[in-house]
Amino acid sequence: MGLRERGVELLQHIKGWSRKLDKNRRPLDGSTVITAEFDPHATGQSEEARLRTLGTFGGVFTPSFLTIIGVIMYLRFGWIVGNAGLYGTLAIVFLANTITFITALSVSSIGSNERMETGGAYFMINRVLGFLPGGAVGIPLYLSQALSIALYIIGFSESLANVVPAWDIRIIALATLGFLSLLALIGAAFMVRIQYIILSLIILSFVSIAAGFRPVFSNLEPSYLEGVSFWGVFAVFFPAVTGILSGVSMSGDLKNPGKSIPRGTLAAVAVGFIVYLLVPVMLAFSVARDDLFASSSLVAASRWPLLVTLGVFGATLSSAIGVLLAAPRTMQALGSDGALPRIFGSGVGKTREPILGLSVSVLIALGAIVMGNLNAVAEVLTMFFLTTYGVLNLAAGMEKLVGNPSFRPSISIPWWISFMGAAGCFGVMFLINTPATLVALALVVLVFFLLSIRARNLDPGSPGIWEGFWTGLFFTVSRKLAKTRSRSGKNWRPLIQIFAAEIASHAEIISLAALFTRHSGALAIYAVRDPASPQSRDEMQHELDSFNETLHHRNIFTTMVETRNLFDGILISSQSAAFAGGAYNTVMLGFPSGTKQDRDYAGLLMGLSSLDKNILLFKRGTISWHFSSDPVIVWWGGQEQNVRLMLFLAHLVQRNSAQHKRIRLGTIVSSEEDMPAAEARLASTLQELRMQGEIFIVPNPEKRQLCDVIEENSRESSLVLLGMAKPREETLGSYLPGLRTIAGDLQNLLFVLSNIPEQEYE
Numbered sequence: 001m002g003l004r005e006r007g008v009e010l011l012q013h014i015k016g017w018s019r020k021l022d023k024n025r026r027p028l029d030g031s032t033v034i035t036a037e038f039d040p041h042a043t044g045q046s047e048e049a050r051l052r053t054l055g056t057f058g059g060v061f062t063p064s065f066l067t068i069i070g071v072i073m074y075l076r077f078g079w080i081v082g083n084a085g086l087y088g089t090l091a092i093v094f095l096a097n098t099i100t101f102i103t104a105l106s107v108s109s110i111g112s113n114e115r116m117e118t119g120g121a122y123f124m125i126n127r128v129l130g131f132l133p134g135g136a137v138g139i140p141l142y143l144s145q146a147l148s149i150a151l152y153i154i155g156f157s158e159s160l161a162n163v164v165p166a167w168d169i170r171i172i173a174l175a176t177l178g179f180l181s182l183l184a185l186i187g188a189a190f191m192v193r194i195q196y197i198i199l200s201l202i203i204l205s206f207v208s209i210a211a212g213f214r215p216v217f218s219n220l221e222p223s224y225l226e227g228v229s230f231w232g233v234f235a236v237f238f239p240a241v242t243g244i245l246s247g248v249s250m251s252g253d254l255k256n257p258g259k260s261i262p263r264g265t266l267a268a269v270a271v272g273f274i275v276y277l278l279v280p281v282m283l284a285f286s287v288a289r290d291d292l293f294a295s296s297s298l299v300a301a302s303r304w305p306l307l308v309t310l311g312v313f314g315a316t317l318s319s320a321i322g323v324l325l326a327a328p329r330t331m332q333a334l335g336s337d338g339a340l341p342r343i344f345g346s347g348v349g350k351t352r353e354p355i356l357g358l359s360v361s362v363l364i365a366l367g368a369i370v371m372g373n374l375n376a377v378a379e380v381l382t383m384f385f386l387t388t389y390g391v392l393n394l395a396a397g398m399e400k401l402v403g404n405p406s407f408r409p410s411i412s413i414p415w416w417i418s419f420m421g422a423a424g425c426f427g428v429m430f431l432i433n434t435p436a437t438l439v440a441l442a443l444v445v446l447v448f449f450l451l452s453i454r455a456r457n458l459d460p461g462s463p464g465i466w467e468g469f470w471t472g473l474f475f476t477v478s479r480k481l482a483k484t485r486s487r488s489g490k491n492w493r494p495l496i497q498i499f500a501a502e503i504a505s506h507a508e509i510i511s512l513a514a515l516f517t518r519h520s521g522a523l524a525i526y527a528v529r530d531p532a533s534p535q536s537r538d539e540m541q542h543e544l545d546s547f548n549e550t551l552h553h554r555n556i557f558t559t560m561v562e563t564r565n566l567f568d569g570i571l572i573s574s575q576s577a578a579f580a581g582g583a584y585n586t587v588m589l590g591f592p593s594g595t596k597q598d599r600d601y602a603g604l605l606m607g608l609s610s611l612d613k614n615i616l617l618f619k620r621g622t623i624s625w626h627f628s629s630d631p632v633i634v635w636w637g638g639q640e641q642n643v644r645l646m647l648f649l650a651h652l653v654q655r656n657s658a659q660h661k662r663i664r665l666g667t668i669v670s671s672e673e674d675m676p677a678a679e680a681r682l683a684s685t686l687q688e689l690r691m692q693g694e695i696f697i698v699p700n701p702e703k704r705q706l707c708d709v710i711e712e713n714s715r716e717s718s719l720v721l722l723g724m725a726k727p728r729e730e731t732l733g734s735y736l737p738g739l740r741t742i743a744g745d746l747q748n749l750l751f752v753l754s755n756i757p758e759q760e761y762e
Helices: 003-015 056-068 071-111 121-129 131-163 169-186 188-211 230-241 257-286 297-301 305-337 355-371 375-402 415-432 434-457 466-473 478-484 504-517 537-549 566-573 598-610 640-656 672-688 706-712 729-743
Strands: 495-500 522-529 556-562 577-579 586-590 614-619 632-635 663-669 694-699 719-723 749-753
Touching: 056 188, 056 257, 056 305, 071 121, 071 230, 071 257, 071 297, 071 305, 071 375, 071 415, 121 131, 121 305, 121 375, 131 169, 131 305, 131 355, 131 375, 131 434, 169 188, 169 305, 169 355, 188 257, 188 305, 230 257, 230 415, 257 297, 297 305, 305 355, 375 415, 375 434, 415 434, 495 504, 495 566, 504 522, 504 537, 504 586, 504 614, 504 640, 522 537, 522 566, 537 556, 556 566, 566 598, 598 614, 598 729, 632 640, 640 663, 640 672, 640 719, 640 749, 663 672, 663 706, 672 694, 706 729, 729 749
Parallel strands: 495 522, 495 586, 522 556, 586 614, 632 663, 632 719, 663 694, 719 749
Antiparallel strands: 614 749
16 A cells, blocks of 8 residues: 555544645646735634623723722721821832732733633633632632622712711612612623713812812821731721722723733723822821821812712722622623533623623622621622732733743733732731631632532633643653643644654754744654664664754654654654653654655645644755844735744744844735735734734735745745645645745745644634
8 A cells, every 4th residue: 555545544534534626726836735825805713702892991991990999098098097197108008009010910911911701800810720720719709799799889878878867778779789780781881981970070089189188287107096007007908909800800891802901900000009199198288197087087188078978979889880890791701611500601682791690690789788787798708809819910920930832911021020919919818807818718729629520520621821831840740741731722832743864964954843842842853764774773863862962952852763664654653642642743844855756745744634733844945044133934825724833933933043033924915905905914913823023915916926926025034934735635746846836946944734723722
């Protein structure tokens, strides 16, 4: 049986796939074997099922800022300044906002890297740390959000009852809950407009506070009441700066969450920080020490007290609106992932409003209001929020520490800074209330345990960064990797096999493969030996080991393969397991210079493709690409699979090479009218992959041969990447001649054929 027949048999038995002959392709101009001409009608990705309507200001900044500027500022800031003095208060503000700012950076880092869907903080934790940690934090977070609806509404009702004592607090709370619930049914966009009104009231209260500034007193030094200390005052203030996740919770409704979450969150933290610096200055100089301890000190010191009172109403009401929007969306994400029954993952309308999640959340809040005093559980709820912040910091730090190539956030911070933020969050939890902290952590552990039982009957989805963690740090721990390995695109790494009958002649190919796999992959070099060869097995192994030592690469593995047929040996060896039950995903070969075995070589490529191997064919130039600072040029013809892998490889060359090489992404269009669409498509691809690169479009109205156009526009390059079409039985005879025509006189050319499904690659 010849190699072609073996390739056909593999296709039938392994995948059962078939390919139709494209009669419009011309074999010798290369159009059957590469895809370098842009298709303006291709979309590249499916439309999102959920209609996203919110921008940065309305969707992230406004809800986050309104939650940060809460009742603590209006009713407790005077007490804080009265105890700690201006100097102590400013120290507390700086320390608390440092922890919040680090958490905001961690949130921004994850948010700018993930393809954010609904669920906010839970979604981030789930996608980074996996199903069990995400659910263990997400379910208590949801319950905290649902109960917080009642807490904030009761706070609003108590404030209103102070103005109108004849009104019953519980009746006010129930009426407010019903009214807000009806508004929430209209949708998130409408609720955000309501928050604009509240924001206006709070801004007016700021004007009243500023207008009331009278520098009469000087409360600079601390004067603590009996039993009160600096850390006790800090514990009272810190919840004031924990509202940053209100905007993140709207992730599924944001038009561009990757940009809106970092910008809106950091802006809300910055503006809130400025407010919290200015208000204590006003209080310290405008109010007498004894008067500071009254909850109405800020209201009394303002120019128009009614505006500040309206600000208090707005602060409590806006916080209630924030969690009323967040809780149903967290439940919806938990249901979608299977942490809660799947029915809770449903949504209504184009925006997929979580009506069922809203109904359950309102019922929980209703029960809490009827139950009455929630002070006993209030601090436990605060602990759940702080646990979420701490875990988000841990998640961002571990993403950075593991170093997965898929982690390419727009905002990148050192891992140790995120870990400092996590330590700060957990430390503050114990400072505020140690018993409540222990209760919260115990509940998280309990949920984790219960979910681990439930997960046995579920597909838990992405394992997060754990596969990458074990792969990067413990390559030799095969059993552990076998348990955690999945096909998640987040953890895709280049695992490359090279087959060399002569080590010296493959030095350039091996060096390029070593660059691809340095720091984030593995390379297996197979020395293929004919048993009849005069070179002994030991001599060939020694040559291979000596060359390996020159590469200074920790994840290179070498082995010997003896076969009388080179192509048979490659096809069989490529199927061998790499480690931990996982297979190598890429085969890299040299571009054949001779033509005698073109058909068999194409049959080998067809067999490798049938095994879902990515294929790289390298044609080396007369001058090594190592010593050139010219850019890496990627040619794209519209196939998402190939361009993703080509850009990924170009990114690895840029990241790992000693000389910084720019990435240029280009395509060919048939007319100048197609150039704007092509440029927009390429720009969208770079943005989606979070990569930087130059875009160039080459018009070809004269219908010149593709090989001539590509060669003319690739002269100033260190490395050129071209996509290959999958070989078919009908094109075996013309496949290599077509590639050879396209290659022409191009130097350092890498043909790329990707078999990575789009959903398994990021």
